[in-house]
Amino acid sequence: MRLGWNLTSGRSYNITAWTSKSDPSPSNYAIAVDHHGQLVIMDGQRLHWRGGPWNGFRFSGAEGMQRDIANGIGFHYVTGPNYVFFSLYLIDPSVIDRLVINTSGTLQHFIWVPDRQLWTFVGMAPRDECDSVTRCGPNGVCHPDGSTLCMCLQGFARRNNSDGLDGCVRTTALACVNGTDGFATQSSVKLPDTSTASVDWSAVSLEECKLRCLRNCSCTGYAQANVSGSGSGCVLWSTDLTDIKFYEGGTGQDLFVRLAAADLITTTGRKHGHRSATVAIIVAPALAIFLLVFVVYWLYKRKKKHGNFSDDDSEETDLDLPLFDLDTITEATQSFSLSNKLGQGGYGPVYKGKLKDGQEIAVKRLSETSSQGSNEFKNEVRVIAKLQHRNLVRLLGCCVQARERMLIYEFMPNGSLDSLLFDPTKSGSLDWRTRYNIIVGIARGLLYLHHDSRLRIIHRDLKASNVLLDKDMNPKISDFGIARIFGGDDTEANTMRVVGTYGYMSPEYAMDGIFSVKSDVFSFGILILEIISGKKNRGVYHDSSFPVNLLDHVWSLWKEGKALKLVDKSIGDSFPTTEALSCIKIGLLCVQERPNDRPTMNTLLKMLDSDISLLPEPTEPGFVNLRGPFDTESSSTNRSNISKNTISHTLFEGR
Structure with missing residues (x-):
């Protein structure tokens, strides 16, 4: 070729x-x-x-x-x-x-x-998404598995405090005539676009390449042209550096970015001496103690004045959401009548309501007996308040009045996915095309959370009961109470307290508390297989010799070339077999043992549009068998002991 x-x-x-x-x-x-x-x-x-x-x-x-x-x-x-x-x-x-x-x-x-x-x-x-040309604009670096998709090169800042998609600008102008400029190393990257760069393949050393860039006031960066052997050659850029992608594991190249001296301080060690650091070590703890005493005193005075910390406190002013009056919500739900109650979870009850203008709503009301509902309330507001996507449930506002803490959502007439999927009398309403569209819709919602929203969001509790269906059976991801926002350079996080739902947790999360976007991908793989089969992952299915869960069952059928037996019998025979096999294969690829072997949501959406013969072959999935005396739908683990989870919950009707 x-x-x-x-x-x-x-x-x-x-x-x-x-x-x-x-x-x-x-x-x-x-x-x-x-x-x-x-x-x-x-x-x-x-x-x-x-x-x-x-x-x-x-x-x-x-x-x-x-x-x-x-x-x-x-x-x-x-x-x-x-x-x-x-x-x-x-x-x-x-x-x-x-x-x-x-x-x-x-x-x-x-x-x-x-x-x-x-x-x-x-x-x-x-x-992946970082392979879109100039995804992060001039002087931006795209991190496909990072907490934030677009980061700036050292010495650059986002334009107008944006999300970084339109690129970055220098924080300090270069000072070529003063001879004080230097270089910061950006390791393991795809080199910027060389269509306007100068490339010299001769036996030029890296040091000579550096000097050439310093002597040229328009030079913005350099790199070695030939990295084979001992290295040689020189690439010089004289424009903005565009289309840079970061690679995990050091598979990329080193790029040397020209910066003003002021922006090199962070890379030149302790050149200003130890005295300022010593002063900081002494002052910082003293300041922290002073602030702590002040905060405790302030809270004491506030408690004494109000009797408790929750009556119309400053929490209301911190919520960047429309506020609903308590009387309005009480009237809409007919005083929270039992006939309007849709479900009950660890956060509290959920009620159906209708506003005076005729809009139907779902009201999530914090229970006074909930031990973790207040944290979930604040987290859900923080995470979902500014998110806008057709496959995410829409938060209309909240009510923070007296002792009440309520979230008001759009109402979903067809309820939660699990209420139809796992009910033999209702699953027939989910034909193949509807199920396929639900799979694609959930994937698009996750892609938005992982890559396209302002910050990278890990849901951590994706399951059938947390997918709601609107009047047209379009899926909406809901329940962000235990979601996590990734910021800075984080690509994964570790927690000593594992929260979520067993059966959907990835191995690295359930066992070690490590979660990332690939943890959500694992949960989505389980969800795909449940949607196709109409069976819960945590059910027990028998083959010729021993009981297995759904994941074992699917893998066994796949190895035997009988994967189509997985398709829910309520669908009948009217489904495209190739499309069904592709979805099963993609589901298995999502539940691979190693996170790096699972696709990103961007790649997954492309897979859904690809021929099955072009998809990679799955290997044995990561099995997480947590059945036994703690076999509740949801649980929370603190490594050494297991207790019932009061956060994750399942609602049995639309909300």
């Missing part, structure tokens, strides 16, 4: 996608090497994906090329005044590989495994 350009004739060599699965005429999508030596996927004249420049070993943004070398595949890259070519060849003649660019512009690589007589998926591009 050969990709590239003959710059004299203008002839290009590329691989072009079909227009559709049944139409082999060329579409706009093509994989190619551009004039600047970067591997790219083009959508007509628009750049769809950039694999970065050649670095003597691989294209800096093509992550799977290391695996290709291990699999017996080699690469040639040649460039000259009149040509730029890249070719792939087989080190091991027995290897059979296949490159496909599908109708949606995704490049997929497969290797034939003779023993199993099937194509094994090796890699794909684009593979």
